[in-house]
Amino acid sequence: MIQNEEFINEFVEEAQSHLEMIEAGLLKMEEGSSDIDNINNIFRSIHSIKGTAGFFGLEKIVELAHVMENLLGEVRNGKIAPNSNMVDHLLTGNDQLKSMVGDVFNSNAEDVSEHVDIFSALLNQEAIPEKQTEKISDPMPGIDHQMFDLKDDEKLKRQIDEARKHGHNLYKVSIGINKDLGDQNLSPIKFFKKIQSVGEIVDSFIDISQVKGLDNVMQSDVIFTFVFTTVLERKLLPIALDIQEENFEVLETYEKETKTADTEEVIVSPDSAEEDEEADKDISSDHSENTTKPVETSAKKEPVATVEDSIRVHVTLLNDLLNLASEMVLGRNQLLRNIEDHRKEINGLDAILQNIDRITTELQEKIMQTRMQPVGNVFNKMPRVIRDLSKKLGKEVDLDIEGSHVELDKSIIESLSDPLTHLIRNAVDHGLETPNKRKSAGKPTPGKVMLKAYHEGGSVYIDIIDDGAGIDPERIRKKGLEKNVVTEEELKQMSEQDILQLLMKPGFSTAEKITDVSGRGVGMDVVKTNIEKLGGTIEIKTVLGEGTTFRMILPLTLAIIPSLIVEVENYKFALPQVNLQEMVRIKAGDESKKIEYVHNAQVLRLRGKLLPIVHLGEVLGLEHKETGLAISTSEITRILVLKVGSRRFGLVVDRIYDEEEILVKPLPVYFKSCQCYSGVTIMGDGKTAMILDPDGIINKASLRFTEEQTQQNQRDDLASEEEMRELQNILLFKCSGEETFAIDLSLVSRVEEILPSQVETIGNQEFIQHRGEALRVIRPENYLPVTKKDNSQADKLYVIIPKLVANPIGLIIEKIHDTVMTTIKLNKEDIKGKGLIGSTILNNRIVLLINIYELFEMVSPEDYEDSALKNQHHDLTILLAEDTPFFARLTKNYLEWAGYNVILKGNGKEALDVLYEKSVDLVLSDIQMPVMDGLELARQIRKNPDLAGLPLVALTSMTGEKDRKAGMEAGFDFYEFKLDKITILEVLQKAIRIRRDAV
């Protein structure tokens, strides 16, 4: 009996994967594929289950597997044609096996007699009619021309139709085995193998009438005629098969020629019929012996092939490894943090730390990889679901599957099965119309369901798309009220997306009648909860009459996520970066961004749009102050703009810290009811922090999103263009560390690809050959406050060669991500450091903007610290009008470095207002600005007698001669290209001097 639990478990795992295969194979078989490999595979799998189960004494499993195997054996030998009814029973049998394998220890108590009876009946019933047909043709003497009904006509027709649909051609080939094979020195074994490899024989007959006996063996021939389908073109057929043109004909359609059998009836002798019948019996009884042989050999071969490059490892072991690696990451973070100040004190420590840093990261990545599995593992179950449903509901359904190869963490894949099944059921049951309705709507009768997985950003998207009737929001509204899921009042404030999301509230079902398909007690609310448990979100898109898309957005893995550490009321929290869109800082009195009240709720007016605001402390119950008070008393309010699905809102926090990769640990059970948290983590400093769940926060704060806002969000991109902002062309890249950097492309002369070996070291500096000259190159990560790896593995590097600097130095980078056209919104609350302008968020990532001047100054102070350019007296004030935050910060930065006081304004109008009130020494202005551009500003200044004498310098990216002329005509003294720092500083001095001299 059952000996060893461990072995049994192995059997269960193996059997389960076999059962999956059998199911997939059966479905393929039902689609009309009589692919012999497929049937062989099914057969082999069931045989293998039977064999191992027998070893453990699992009698009932053996019993059922045995009858199934017998039936499949007959199918395999072409004795019984598979039909839909048979596949039904096989699938049911397979299900029974599944449940027995699942509960293997009690499997012997199961009663499988019903199944066994069915299969035995199938075996006999199918065999009887076949014998009968032979009986009719058999009582004929001579058997000069034998014809056999291999498959029934309907099946044959389906097979041919299917083949035609796939562009196959149909040929009838007739060969003399001696004349066409033997005399051409062709091996019959090879010939038929070739035929099987290029096509499929759908019917055949052999004519042995020429061979009268042993006496004329050498003189006679055997004619074999077969009909077969292949993709090969008529022209290629003779070449591919080594046969003559006259041996084959192209068929348009093919039907069994029953007539031939009739005409031959006359000469068949009655006595041979008995023998044939007997022979036939022998075949069926012997066959189980026949077939076991090939099965055993192939079963033995398989493990040999796979053993070499893969091994089975228990999941708990992988889980332990992952946990350890994650702990290791934490340990590393703590080590790095604590030892930071002593790094320089111990020789060689730095290199060791970096090495540990790198290896830990790689170790963790590799372990994560071991847990990745293709989403196909779940998708494969869906054809069965669709098949069962379409039968039950009488709806014809085509299922398209895309992206089965996309990989997700094992734990996610496992939890995906239920929600996905439910959504598929929903799509077929509720989504697709009945065939009649489809017809009257002018749609093709078979409904379409598409299952699609793909990567987007850092997430995996899974779309379940149907081309059904779509969802009528009006109906949801009504239903919602009926079922008391929502109130009239609430509905008024809901956006369409919100209303669709009602579908996923507990107690909601849109089906007119609860069918046994959807009414299984599992609602959409469970789907939603399950997806959210995985750290994913679900969105619904629908067009009435055209169909519905459910989109699951899932993280690649649950274990480690990038997050931003924030603080409120002295508590630190981790916020998943996926949700973070931008950070906003509001100063009391700032008109462009301020907090307003709508419907008694606080909203943030950001670039003309209204965002609902939540105070983190308040939602979490940490803050006891009056909220209104909190805002008016504090000087600065920090707001994180978060996006959950298509909803955006602002989250007010007290302080913002670094970004950190955190290990997500599940919430302890007693925290489960706190909807604002999705997990807990240990930070680099060893302290724990709760991980915030933005979706939960929305629910807790019962935020309402107006229709206007969702539409606004969609128009986001358009709007920013309309704002007349200058778009910047940004190059995104990575150095050896983790950070993503950005540099404005207008600062870049060219980017060259080089090999690491091309970098030469002279003294302690690195150089490359560029256009015949030595160009100094640096690795930015060595100068900036960022991470780095010492012995980088990159096999090629890139050098960014900047332009418009006096002594160019190339930047060595490892990876170019992308170039993007965008308006950069600098985060004020920011990662600061020498050499960096600041940070922004692009494509959901924090990106560091490099300040190339500062960087070069750090690298080579002697070349860049040109004191002559500095204004020693610190008494000159420059009014800078510039709307692009990036350039504004860059320019202000070096003006201040050069010793000027700087007043920064965002457009000409604001600049002019300043001039009326304050005296400045020089105006430095951009040309393209909103409200009032630089040209108008210059004209206004020159018109005003009080200001006419001011030195005016244009600072622009429009360097055409025409633009320059227009600038000079408007009244600028100098017209300079924005980025040439040295020249600009020189020009400033010149301009001030000239105007002074003129006075």
Add this chain to the structure above:
Amino acid sequence: MNAEKTNGQLEIVFDKNITAAVVEDMTGNIKSMLEENRDYSHVIANFSKVEYIDSTGITLVIGIYRTVKDKEKEFSIIGAKDEIKNLFSIIQLDKIFDIA
């Protein structure tokens, strides 16, 4: 090639590949075997040593079948290798006589 008769079953053991080169000899051999053991009721061709069979070989097998059948006796093949079994099943010989 030799033959052994037990209880009316005449087992002919083919000891080499059945190809055009040897078929004529084999035909002669088999003919005399059948002559010598006239009282057989069932001829069994043992293929366990046959790795390969060509077109003429196939004709020979059919020839034996026809001769045996004409005498209203039975014919079957045992010990056939997978490859040969597969071939015989494609050309439907397995429907004419028993192949194991």
